[in-house]
Amino acid sequence: MALVTMKEIVDKAWKEGNCIPAFNGGSLEMVRGAIRAADELEVPIIIQIAERLLKYAPLEIIGPGMVQAAREAKVDVAVNFDHSRTEETIRKALEYGFTSVMYDGSTDEFEENIRGTKNIVDIASAYGASVEGELGLVGGSEDGLSDHGILCTNPDKAKEFCERTGISCLAVAIGNAHGDYPTAPVLAFDILEEINRKAGMPLVLHGGSGISDEDFRKAISLGIAKINIGTASFNNVTKFATEYLATEGKHTYFELNTAMTEGMYENALRHIKVFRGL
Numbered sequence: 001m002a003l004v005t006m007k008e009i010v011d012k013a014w015k016e017g018n019c020i021p022a023f024n025g026g027s028l029e030m031v032r033g034a035i036r037a038a039d040e041l042e043v044p045i046i047i048q049i050a051e052r053l054l055k056y057a058p059l060e061i062i063g064p065g066m067v068q069a070a071r072e073a074k075v076d077v078a079v080n081f082d083h084s085r086t087e088e089t090i091r092k093a094l095e096y097g098f099t100s101v102m103y104d105g106s107t108d109e110f111e112e113n114i115r116g117t118k119n120i121v122d123i124a125s126a127y128g129a130s131v132e133g134e135l136g137l138v139g140g141s142e143d144g145l146s147d148h149g150i151l152c153t154n155p156d157k158a159k160e161f162c163e164r165t166g167i168s169c170l171a172v173a174i175g176n177a178h179g180d181y182p183t184a185p186v187l188a189f190d191i192l193e194e195i196n197r198k199a200g201m202p203l204v205l206h207g208g209s210g211i212s213d214e215d216f217r218k219a220i221s222l223g224i225a226k227i228n229i230g231t232a233s234f235n236n237v238t239k240f241a242t243e244y245l246a247t248e249g250k251h252t253y254f255e256l257n258t259a260m261t262e263g264m265y266e267n268a269l270r271h272i273k274v275f276r277g278l
Contacts, residue, residue, distance in 0.1 A: 003070045006078040006100035006226070007130035007168035009044045014202035014225035019216075019275040022046035022204075023268055024082060024230035026057045029257055030237060031069050033264025039074040043272050046100070046226065048080035051089060059092055067097035080132070082228070090120060094127040102132040102171065110157060117165040125166075132204055132226075135161050136173030155194040162199050169226060170195075171204040176211070187215055189222060196223030204228070213274045220275065229271050237263040 006020075013020045023034040023045060031047055038045040047066055049057060070077035080100040081093035090101055103120040105113035117133040124131050136153030153172040162170055172195055174188040196203060202225035208216070216227065240263030244256055272278065 002076050003067065003097070003099060004044070004076045004078050005128070005130045005168075006046055006080055006132065009046070009076055009078060010169050010202045010225045013044075014223070017221065019220045019224060020044060020046055020078075020226050021268070021272050021275050022048055022080065022082075022226050022228045023233055023264075023271075024048050024050060024053075024228060025066075025233065025264070026053050026062075027260070028062070028065050028069070029260040030233060030264040031066055033237075033261045033266075034233075034268040035069055035073045035075075035077060036261075036265050037268035037272055038077065041269070041272050041276070041278060042075060043276055043278075044076040044078075045268075045272070046078045046080050048082040048100075048102075048228075050082040050230075051084045051086065054089070059089065059096065063093060063096035063098065070099075084120075087120070087123070091123065094124060094129055098129065100124075100130045100132065100168075102134070104134050106134040106137055106171075106173075110161075114161060114164050117161075117167060121166045130168035131166075132169045132171055133161065133165055133167040134171035134173075134204075134206075152188055152191050153195055155191060155198050158195045158199040162201050167201075169202040169204050170199055171206055174205075176205055176207040187211070187219065189218060192219060192222045192224070199223075202226065208232075208271075216274055217277070227271075227275060229267070232271070233264055233267050236267040239263060240266075 009020050025031050066079050070079050078100050079098045081098045082102045083104045084090050101124050103117050105116040121131045137151035174192045203223045204226040205224045206228045208227040208229045237260045240259045244259035
């Protein structure tokens with residue numbers, strides 16, 4: 001239908017008690033697979049890439065492709081620059097047509113996080129783009145290179161942070177973590193409920209890969225309107241590629257490409273159904 005901002009579709013989902021899946025990717029095969037699933041189920045989604053993954057998929061190459069894919073989708077799609085810290089790179093993403101930015105000041109002191117996030121909100125507003133902020137520390141990392149531990153979001157500071165920064169949605173830490181969970185996470189739903197009551201805006205859950213379907217639905221009922229899925233997608237794409245290469249006979253790049261796209265499609269399809277109760 002259209003290339004839209006994150007705010008447009010997340011606000012609507014939040015008011016309806018729904019959730020928008022946000023799929024991290026590192027290739028156009030993954031972008032195509034996610035949008036194919038969204039088109040089939042007629043559900044809006046967010047496609048995104050994290051700044052730390054640009055060494056594998058340069059922004060100047062992957063960015064325009066993501067934006068064009070969103071424009072040609074049958075459903076509304078937002079294109080988000082995820083976990084960004086560098087103002088210069090954020091500006092490039094916005095110039096390429098990204099409609100949203102997630103500024104990660106979670107490791108900064110509270111006031112510094114507010115200043116950094118507000119600066120990005122001011123920059124993004126000139127492009128008509130929305131901004132996601134983060135308060136608290138989500139464990140793990142997208143690339144497996146850093147882990148600052150987990151520090152749950154302070155509900156009393158959440159409202160102040162949202163009001164002073166002007167963000168469109170808030171990523172929270174409630175025991176969730178990026179990457180593969182060694183054991184099933186125990187989410188602090190009592191804290192999430194309090195954050196939801198005090199923040200008064202759509203909330204975001206990072207580290208969605210590995211959380212149970214039941215916990216997904218409960219989190220959504222408590223104000224989570226955007227859930228990031230990255231590791232599960234990368235794992236499924238790798239699984240499909242591995243299985244294809246293990247088959248007998250001649251292998252071609254084109255069939256490998258198809259297998260990777262199918263792996264992303266299958267994973268996106270499953271998560272969309274869970275999030276939307278389909």
